[in-house]
Amino acid sequence: MRNRFIDTLIAAGEGRDDLIFLSGDAGLGVFDGLRRDAPGSFVNMGVAEQNMAGFAAGLAMTGHKVVMYNIIPFLLYRCYEQVRNDICYQGLPVIMAGIGSGITYAPQGMSHYSIEDLGIAATMPNLAVISPCDATEARAAAEYALSADQPVYVRLAKRGEQAIHTSAVTDISTPLKICSGSDCALLFHGSIAEEVMAAAALLEEDGISVMLISVPMVQPLNEDALVDMLGPVRLVVTVEEHYEHSGLGSSLLWVKSEADPGWRLKTAGIPRQFIHEVYDCKGLRRLFGLDAVQLARKVKGWLADE
Amino acid sequence: MSELATAEFARMIRREIVELAHRSGGPHVGSALSCADILATLYGEILRFDPWEERDIFILSKAHAATALYAALAVKGIITPELLAGYCKNGGKLPAHLDRLSAPGIECSAGSLGHGFNVGLGMAFGFKRKGSAQRVFALVGDGETQEGSIWEGALFAPQHGLDNFTAIMDYNNLQGYGRPREICSFEPVIAKWESFGWQVAAVDGHDHQALAAAIAGPTAGKPRMIVAGTVKGKGVSFMEDQLIWHYYIVTDEIRERAMQELA
Missing domain, CATH: 3.40.50.970 (Thiamin diphosphate (ThDP)-binding fold, Pyr/PP domains)
Structure with a gap:
């Protein structure tokens, strides 16, 4: 990219x-x-x-x-x-x-x-x-x-990211729906998209209907468009290669507090710690539960909590 | 502007500095007074403003001396008395440090040291790239040259032959908490800047003729550093070379005494 x-x-x-x-x-x-x-x-x-x-x-x-x-x-x-x-x-x-x-x-x-x-x-x-x-x-x-x-x-990121879009993006300033779904919505930005796409595929295999939304413009966030897009989903999950307390996840907390929507919010990101562990990117994602398998498992767990 | 007129310009700047400090209760009076002659020379004799769109640029990188710039701009008629009246007032436009968007003639927001110098280099490069004859002048404090960003720019500017950029150092030999040589010496200042590839001149920063001659002098394909020897608090005897006048505020009585000296 x-x-x-x-x-x-x-x-x-x-x-x-x-x-x-x-x-x-x-x-x-x-x-x-x-x-x-x-x-x-x-x-x-x-x-x-x-x-x-x-x-x-x-x-x-x-x-x-x-x-x-x-x-x-x-x-x-x-x-x-x-x-x-x-x-x-x-x-x-x-x-x-x-x-x-x-x-x-x-x-x-x-x-x-x-x-x-x-x-x-x-x-x-x-x-x-x-x-x-x-x-x-x-x-x-x-x-x-x-x-x-x-x-x-x-x-x-750098190079070799998976292609998510199949056609040109005309308006980068607003959240972009990649696919519709009714059980939960996964929101993401950046190159973690490949893990999110794979996680969604695993969830679909288990009969869970997943809405996927790329949020390229993180700031300013088009909150109205996002809330409209999310509509009646029960669970919203943000996934990002970023501290979960200061990225898209925390922005969504703000949105949720303002809009009072019907959905629950869960965040997946990097926890509050410096990274001393030595792994490659895939390895660190696994360490922080950001790989596709663990993401799918977490989402299933959150859905089961309801 | 003649020498007499420049001297009068400087006196008016000094009086306004004291007035603004008195009215606002703000610090940095000594820092502003030390560069009054430099600003009077620049605004009176050096800077070209016509046409305004192609004017020379002056950046006050040592923006804690903002009152000196506001005063110079007011005397020059670039900012209105109404704007000046709002200095540091609730609802006014002019803050204690500089906001480019606050008034005409404020060429660069500044306040944190070691910023305006580098922004000025960018402007000088931009003018050259556009084939514009506009020049950039940046006034830095002596203590300010302890900032790493200054030395990043010092290394960079000669590489690109930015001879349309002139830095002037207000070398008043007193920074916030003492004399530079006792804190983090930048001497030998002339040899240092020369060794970095700058054209360097040393001048009495209160001698308008000498300042004007140094600033208007030829450039040799290099950026220039003019080391202007000054006295902090210059023009008000009891403030001169006194560290406390980096911080002290101007009371009614101080104002009275200062204005008598600046009459």
Whole structure:
């Protein structure tokens, strides 16, 4: 999904003088074509994240559409105050492309994971946050970000994600129903989609009817559309490769407290702990009960509780 | 603007700084007074504002001296007296630190140190990329140059030959809790910045002619750092070079005494 996102932006940049890409010495190979064909549209800012974020703001203030690229901790955490004060507080339409959502980079270690980024992004009220689940959503996210007049943070995994959508996504700003179902709804964002799809298949085998909803735009959340979509389901489950107390799950708790719908809410995500365990991404998902088999088991248990 | 006029401009800035500090009960009077001559020189003699869309940019990176900028903008007629009257007032527009969206002429939101400098580099790069002749000036505090972001930018700017960017250091030799050399010295300051690839000049930061000559001087394809030696609290004798005037507030009596000196 990363390449689809970046390539969509680069293609849009042809014939557009204002678009410029900044990389924090990351993305080996991703920008080779751009550097060859339009060297003036790419700057490697070096390993200096604070300067990159402040610089991006300044460039945007001269009328440039800036794409800031890095792995998420170096895009959002290291330079949080620059993102907050220089980009968001000043209301600048910078595109922040973050790579390595959740535990994509396992077993690189905690420094390289991004399991709290949505909580951090939530502290910046004008920041649009998109977490695409596949390459199709990544393309739509790029198109949205290009035309946005506010800062946009796009949370990307890396490559090889399962295709969830079979046709183009026209409106990335609203929850997207993947399939209808009546017993429960599984809500997800990002690359955990593959586990959710597999879990839904297991549940269907057991005669449980599952509604699947991708929620690419996590912030601002189109709450009305979501509540409408959920309709009469009894159980709503959020699944995310993120801390469950500061991501989509907690946003749904907010929605539930406001809308007072008929459904129960359960959250599946990463528990409140730093990750010291050494596993690859699949292994960590199993450790945290986020693999398809355990997800299906949990959902059955929650349905049986009723 | 002639030397006399610049001196008068600086005096008006200083009087307004004291007034604003008195009215708001806010701190940082010494920090604002130390850069009054730099702002008077920039706004009086250096910055180009016509046409406004293609103006030079001044960024007050040491935004705790915001009263000096508000005063300069007011004297220059860029912000209205009504806006200035709302400084730090409930329902007013101008906060103690800078909000770009609050008023014309506030080119960059700032308040946390080590931000405006880097935003300014981005603007300088952007102007060059667009083929614009607009220049960027950023005023940093001496203590501010202890920020890591400053040195990230110091490394970066010469790489791209940002000779349309000029940093001016308000070297008043007093930061929040003491003298820089006693806390985290950045000396030898000239050799450091030169070694990073900057064109460096040292100047008396209260000498308008010297300041104007240094700032208007030629650039050699490099970003510039002008180290302006200043005195914290300059212009009010009992505030000069006194650490407490980073924080103390201006009472009725202090205001009276200060205004007599600035008459």
